[in-house]
Amino acid sequence: MFTNTLFLLSAALTIGGAFAVVYSENLMHACIFLLASFFGVAGLYACIGADFLAATQLVVYAGGVVILMLFAIMLTGGTANNFNRFGLEKIAAMGNKKTYFMAGITAVVSSLVLLKIIANVLRNQSSAALEANLPTVERIGTVLATDHILAFEISSVLLLGALIGAAVISRPRTEKND
Amino acid sequence: MNSTVVTYLSQSKELTLATEWLTKALGFNASSLVAFIVFAVVCLIVVGVMSTIGGLGTYAERKISADLQMRVGPNRVGPYGILQFLADGVKMILKEDIIPSGADRFTFILAPFLCLIGVFATLAVVPFSSGFMLADLNVGIFYLLGMASLVGVGVFLGGYASNSKWSMLGGMRGASQIISYEIPATITIISIVLLAGGLSMGTLIGGQGGMPQQWYLFHNPFSFIGFFIFFIASLAETNRAPFDLPEAESELVSGYHTEYSGMRFGLFALAEYIEVFVVCGVATALFLGGYKVPFDLGTGSILVEKLGMDEMLAKNLGQILEIGSFFTKTLGLYYVVIWVRWTLPRLRVDQLMTLCWKYLTPIAIFNLLGCAVWMYAFDGKSIYSLLFESVASVAGHH
Numbered sequence: 263m264f265t266n267t268l269f270l271l272s273a274a275l276t277i278g279g280a281f282a283v284v285y286s287e288n289l290m291h292a293c294i295f296l297l298a299s300f301f302g303v304a305g306l307y308a309c310i311g312a313d314f315l316a317a318t319q320l321v322v323y324a325g326g327v328v329i330l331m332l333f334a335i336m337l338t339g340g341t342a343n344n345f346n347r348f349g350l351e352k353i354a355a356m357g358n359k360k361t362y363f364m365a366g367i368t369a370v371v372s373s374l375v376l377l378k379i380i381a382n383v384l385r386n387q388s389s390a391a392l393e394a395n396l397p398t399v400e401r402i403g404t405v406l407a408t409d410h411i412l413a414f415e416i417s418s419v420l421l422l423g424a425l426i427g428a429a430v431i432s433r434p435r436t437e438k439n440d
Numbered sequence: 441m442n443s444t445v446v447t448y449l450s451q452s453k454e455l456t457l458a459t460e461w462l463t464k465a466l467g468f469n470a471s472s473l474v475a476f477i478v479f480a481v482v483c484l485i486v487v488g489v490m491s492t493i494g495g496l497g498t499y500a501e502r503k504i505s506a507d508l509q510m511r512v513g514p515n516r517v518g519p520y521g522i523l524q525f526l527a528d529g530v531k532m533i534l535k536e537d538i539i540p541s542g543a544d545r546f547t548f549i550l551a552p553f554l555c556l557i558g559v560f561a562t563l564a565v566v567p568f569s570s571g572f573m574l575a576d577l578n579v580g581i582f583y584l585l586g587m588a589s590l591v592g593v594g595v596f597l598g599g600y601a602s603n604s605k606w607s608m609l610g611g612m613r614g615a616s617q618i619i620s621y622e623i624p625a626t627i628t629i630i631s632i633v634l635l636a637g638g639l640s641m642g643t644l645i646g647g648q649g650g651m652p653q654q655w656y657l658f659h660n661p662f663s664f665i666g667f668f669i670f671f672i673a674s675l676a677e678t679n680r681a682p683f684d685l686p687e688a689e690s691e692l693v694s695g696y697h698t699e700y701s702g703m704r705f706g707l708f709a710l711a712e713y714i715e716v717f718v719v720c721g722v723a724t725a726l727f728l729g730g731y732k733v734p735f736d737l738g739t740g741s742i743l744v745e746k747l748g749m750d751e752m753l754a755k756n757l758g759q760i761l762e763i764g765s766f767f768t769k770t771l772g773l774y775y776v777v778i779w780v781r782w783t784l785p786r787l788r789v790d791q792l793m794t795l796c797w798k799y800l801t802p803i804a805i806f807n808l809l810g811c812a813v814w815m816y817a818f819d820g821k822s823i824y825s826l827l828f829e830s831v832a833s834v835a836g837h838h
Contacts, residue, residue, distance in 0.1 A: 264472070290600065291546060297593065317579040317586050325589025325622070329615055332596055336612075399578060399639055
């Protein structure tokens with residue numbers, strides 16, 4: 263009962279947020295709706311008992327990604343005017359044939375991929391009952407440090423590379439001509 | 441099973457009786473309904489009490505600042521002016537609600553609520569006592585970090601939506617400051633999680649004891665330094681002086697809430713004061729033993745044993761003692777926060793970033809490694825127990 267309510271609420275938040283992102287004309291507002299959508303996804307994770315994943319979703323997306331996107335939009339002035347100096351729309355808004363075409367193809371392809379993934383679950387409906395609120399943190403930690411150690415290490419190297427790259431790019435250039 | 445306020449209260453006879461009566465009257469199993477009602481009532485109580493504490497925080501701030509500057513402070517409304525915050529609240533509600541003409545209306549209205557939602561959502565895992573906790577999530581402290589980051593979004597959007605240079609600069613400073621200082625704070629929290637071996641508030645506090653030598657503050661030298669790192673970083677995260685650059689009066693009028701008036705401004709202020717309480721509570725829970733009371737008074741077992749008290753009564757008494765312990769430590773830290781604000785001058789922006797990235801973050805990482813090595817080398821024993829044991833063994837030889 264409670265889980266069902268939570269699921270319906272989070273699903274509505276996710277889908278409603280996603281629609282609002284697509285249909286809002288103001289980029290800044292779209293970003294806020296995206297935040298709502300991320301919260302909905304966190305709620306969905308919480309429904310299936312993946313508490314650590316839900317909290318990670320909040321920390322990474324709500325805390326980091328959305329603020330970075332807001333910064334990026336603000337610094338590039340994305341909301342100021344949608345028309346360039348010739349009076350043409352800069353952002354290809356909804357209603358462009360090209361965007362509809364691309365979005366349609368993307369939707370079909372991604373839903374096919376998703377279907378392939380969840381086909382097993384659909385075929386045998388009697389999936390195992392949810393294990394009630396088992397702590398997932400320890401299991402995730404164990405699996406990360408044993409079975410998936412290579413992926414873990416590679417991602418840490420990737421992050422280190424990104425960190426160094428950011429430092430190199432943002433560093434003030436020193437003049438060599440003196 | 442994680443303990444929450446619902447599981448604690450379901451031990452009492454009265455509630456069991458009420459549940460049985462309701463089950464008979466309604467014709468279905470009413471235990472989940474009762475649990476929901478209890479939870480809702482307790483949520484309302486927590487939000488109400490916390491809002492009052494936030495309001496009294498403004499009063500405390502003025503009174504303490506007045507003390508430090510040898511003034512009298514508010515003393516007209518009520519005894520010692522203690523009702524000043526109610527008068528302020530009434531004034532804010534009655535004020536005209538101004539939205540600047542160039543403002544982004546939707547975002548402008550949303551921003552204070554984002555701040556408030558973020559802070560109130562963190563209250564769910566604040567451990568007031570072993571029984572009085574809304575939800576002891578398995579990922580408690582992690583959840584708290586995620587929710588608290590909503591405040592940063594609120595501050596930033598508030599600054600952006602106001603269509604004013606001062607607000608804009610304040611909001612940008614606020615957001616960059618909050619996401620920068622989250623790093624040392626989080627790394628310090630991780631080092632404490634390492635000591636406790638779990639992310640839930642119950643585990644974090646359960647590893648400590650009531651006496652000061654059993655606190656994580658005095659567990660090892662690294663966690664001792666970690667406490668100060670965490671405290672400084674949380675001062676910066678809550679935009680408190682000496683890190684109140686987002687609302688630096690001398691440069692930015694009032695920062696990100698320059699254009700806000702009436703209750704919208706009040707919501708920002710309320711969110712800030714409650715957030716200060718929450719981070720003080722987290723510091724208490726992580727380093728100062730949380731709600732723990734010495735001599736097992738918290739569980740009430742000693743009262744039952746020595747005084748022959750009724751079990752539930754002893755438990756309730758223990759809970760009250762625990763709540764008292766938690767609030768005493770937290771409000772003590774709250775006092776320090778206010779004290780620091782009226783003592784230290786404000787940092788410059790470059791000094792702020794230097795402090796975070798060149799000092800606090802490396803020290804926090806060093807602490808994390810230090811804690812890990814300590815756990816490995818000394819088998820997780822605290823410095824006190826190591827010293828005590830060596831003294832005992834020396835004494836045993838003679």
